[in-house]
Amino acid sequence: MEIVGLEPRRSDLARGIVIARASRTLDGAEQRALWEQLGAAGITEPSEAGSDDEEDNRARQWLAAPWLPPAPHEIDGQRAAFEQAAATYGLEDIWCVKVETGIDGVAWLELALEEARQPARPDDEADDDDEDEAEEPAEAEPAAEVLYAAPDAPAMPAPPEDDDDDDDPGESSELDISADVVLESHWRNGVPPLEHAVPFPLERYPEIIDDYDWESFGIALKLAGPALAGEESVINAFFALWLSVYQDERSDDFEPFQRADVVHDRRHRSALMWVERFNVPATAPEQVHFLMWVMARINEVLPVSWARFDSVDDAVKSRAVGGLGSPEEPFILAGNPLADRFRRHGEEAALAWAVGQSAWSRRELAGMKGDANARM
Secondary structure, three states, rough: OOOOOOOOOOOOOOOOEEEEEEEEEEEHHHHHHHHHHHHHOOOOOOOOOOHHHOOOOOOEEEEEEEEEOOOOOHHHHOOOOOOOEEEEEEEEEEEEEEEEEEEHHHHHHHHHHHHHHHOOOOOOOOOOHHHHHHHOOHHHHHHOOOOOOOOHHHOOOOOOOOOOOOOOHHHHHHHHHOOOOOOOOOOOOOOOOOOOOOOEEEEEOHHHOOOOEEEEEEEEEOOOOOOOOHHHHHHHHHHHHHHHHOOOOOOOOOOOOOOEEEEEEEOOOOOOOOOOEEOOOOOHHHHHHHHHHHHHHHHHHOOEEEEEEEEHHHHHHHHHHOOOOOOOOOOOOHHHHHHHHHHHHHHHHHHHHHHHHOOHHHHHHHHHHHHHHHHH
């Protein structure tokens, strides 16, 4: 049994996940007993392990849970606990993955609030407007809804022409930030780990950096290798680790995103991780390259055959969850190698590949053709 990544924490902000592959499938009772045993050793929180209601009673060969990275004097105890659990439950391999920083939401809120309190320009006209601003400090304070403008982030779209700030200032506050406001990245312990290359095809990179859309940001991936029960749990754990870096538990007012989810297409072994209204004090390159680091770590555990960045609009989400008629059967197209071959080798070679390959289903191939037509 091999343990990968078991090392002491270097920061109080350290958080992580533990992934295990068993030699056989474990039923729900065995999984709970495993996490209780590791929880007693201070490795995880049993209440958080396997908490996904949808899969809570599924038999799994892949197992995942939050990990509490040890202090230097605790590492030998964690190793011993892992070895004991491996002997009891037939664990073949264990991966520990951690990050040791987090976004500084408090600093960002303070900067945004300070900007909101700046005195009005001399040429501003109405005293009435000034009085209204003085009477409404509570509306200026929820700075988590103020749009972040990083130094190297692409320009955000202008608000629609029919927006009326006087009608509903609450709805327009996210788009009303002055173009002169520039905030730098703010992390509590340095930037998170970044990756600039991955060992599998990754579509729409590096274009995603210039095309980054804070309104909707996501990535789709397709797995390779043998399929084992519970691999969705591994993706869920990495999804949680990804977004945990953008949380700041010190402030209830800091809301880094509006909604986020991970959708699984079990038939095609694909997944879509997405987030909406990603308002965080981190540049587009930092966000993209940290997510690439997460993808690279996934690939070390579960081989990834293909991936692509996606802007997750309503149409994409609708396809991901299978549409209104069949939400229990989501479909995720995690890449378009057909279009890639068409661009590089021409139509004849692309069609020959489609006829002879076996990694992508007919439905996925049909989706590739439709995807290519939609983007022409």
